[in-house]
Amino acid sequence: MIGNKVLAVASAWALAAALPAVALAQAAPPPAAAPARPAPPPALGAGPWTYQTHAGPVRAEIVVRGLDHPWGMAFAPDGAILVTERLGRVRVIRNGVLDPAPLAGFPDIFNTGIAGLNDIVLHPDFARNRLVYFAYSANNPDNAEQQALQVARARWDGGGALTNWEVIFTASPWYGANDAPTRCCGQGPAFGSFGGRILFDPDGYLYVTSGDRNYGELVADPGNHIGKILRLNADGSVPAGNPWVGMAGHAPEVWSTGHRNPLGLTYNTLTGQLWESEFGPRGGDEVNRIQRGGDYGWMSVTQGFHYNGAQQEFVRNRPGKIDPVLAFGPPSLNPGNLAFYDGALFPQWRGDLFLASFTQGLLRYDTDVSGTPVGEPEHMLHDLGQRWRDVRTGPDGALYLISDMADGVLLKITPGE
């Protein structure tokens, strides 16, 4: 999937040169000509960088570098920051210093292609029970050719190891490259499109994004977990209030359906709504407000094009299908995670939507009182050439990002001068 999309970087660079919203203090020059193959990202300087934004000058600084394809992050009450790396490692940053040793106790996982360890989230009562949750791709213990998204939890006492590893959810069905049937439209390999974002809402429900495994034809089946957002209790059991509980032929964990690869998930604490970003086909990236029981259309409805260039049957405005609030491309922007800023450090950003992107830096949208983005986005950080995978409001009110690269960074944004 990334192989298909990374070509968009060249045109995104050309686009970046024309973006008016942000004056860049240190802009990297766009390449002189669009390369035939993806150019290696520009080497990242030491920073810090200052950006002139709508909210005044902001300062971006590297907290740590040398993260290997980091994917998700979580803030512990004692100030430590936990970061997942895709190959299956959990790193700890204390007082701005990256512990060279990943946490022990994390099992070997399936990490071919872009599969691997995805998101991390702390239990709402972590301070007492020390439970940390992970989403990742796992091998079928009965058939090593098959994989599925899994969610597990473990205890972390703040030291160097995870203990009490417990798998609480496995997406159904197992599916792999060798038993992949004929699929339409040039869909990617079976080891992509796992989803893998997880979060707890204020009521303590655990939401899990599950991708279409590049087999979009499966999504229409309400009885599986493919291309769905799921809602679980903290122990992995099914909440009685889920929309399809008790209905024959329906997987009771499902909260919404019709998703391709939902790589971002956030809860807007200011409006009480769940939002998702989704990696579409060519030009079909989306941001969606997630309704209980909603059908977001994939794969019968998309504003993008299939990898083989074909257009899907329906584009928008189909009965019963919920259109995205934002749709991108072509070219795609390759969305990472998204976050509504709810900190105190940037009063002007309160409620604003931030969207991490592989190719267009960090996007900021003004929002109305319902949390709906309005107008055109402001762009930041795209001169840094980083593939921004995750963005969060930190407990200190700073904005934190990680870049999904071989030498990835944790970046921190604070008010500048």
Next chain:
Amino acid sequence: MIGNKVLAVASAWALAAALPAVALAQAAPPPAAAPARPAPPPALGAGPWTYQTHAGPVRAEIVVRGLDHPWGMAFAPDGAILVTERLGRVRVIRNGVLDPAPLAGFPDIFNTGIAGLNDIVLHPDFARNRLVYFAYSANNPDNAEQQALQVARARWDGGGALTNWEVIFTASPWYGANDAPTRCCGQGPAFGSFGGRILFDPDGYLYVTSGDRNYGELVADPGNHIGKILRLNADGSVPAGNPWVGMAGHAPEVWSTGHRNPLGLTYNTLTGQLWESEFGPRGGDEVNRIQRGGDYGWMSVTQGFHYNGAQQEFVRNRPGKIDPVLAFGPPSLNPGNLAFYDGALFPQWRGDLFLASFTQGLLRYDTDVSGTPVGEPEHMLHDLGQRWRDVRTGPDGALYLISDMADGVLLKITPGE
């Protein structure tokens, strides 16, 4: 409050004559001239009536009559229908027959003016625990001049009595006519505007609408329950996930604020969202989609006029205040409850929004995939001259309404021929 608003009936009748959406099989003629005082409602015939609607002919028939100002209804699993009467009685209808004796065990309550017994709802696990919940206005046991909205629950075994009466919530503060201070804009008496709708969502949370007690100045205080929608656990305790839990100066029961008199509340099972109808000042009736932590503006923002004719400072589009999805009048339509049709009997109505009105009959709106009403409403039943207080989808898929009058009826709508 009703005294102030009932004058709108005359103009509503004039309006009704011009409504194009519904061809009336048996239309009552509008009065020849607008009366200076409210006309008594036309005597209601025996029915049934047939309406030609967008969904084809529908049949409206009286299930029972002789209800004394009924306010809310609930459908028991055995087919019985429970109806509250404002003075403080709970009536039971079995097989279409109204039991002449109200349920024993309901205490004396405060029922001056339009105060009294409001809504009723069954516990989600009623079949097992037999718990029924009520909202009503209560006297302060320490000061009979003061009242507040209360929520209580009791057991009903299906026979003639309620037992195990237990008050689980009392709105704060107590407030009454004798200690009413000077208030602006001709606000009504202290024994009005209690709210009083209650419902359980699929997760088992109990929502309670609480009116502004005609003292709108109180609503801006986040530390009280006046002009708020509240969220409770089934035992009356506070859910840990409520938006203002743990914040100094905030009542933790509050889910949303800025409401005047929220007389309707419904959960759209098809989209997972809470909706409310609200009795505004003159011309300020509203339908709102309720967000967690939302501020709906009263009393600084309203599209209506105060009873003394003054306009409020702000009308719409204020930062941080959520505008209504629908606003009515002048003239006001005096909204009752609202319901999204989710039954099987009228496939064409699935997802449509129905709004009961005192002066304009029953309104039906088409909705989009997010449950948002679109276009102009279709009107039904307004020729019957009834003050429609409540509307619900019954478990049989029929639409049920009750009329808040001295000789109120329970009406049932089914497909006609």
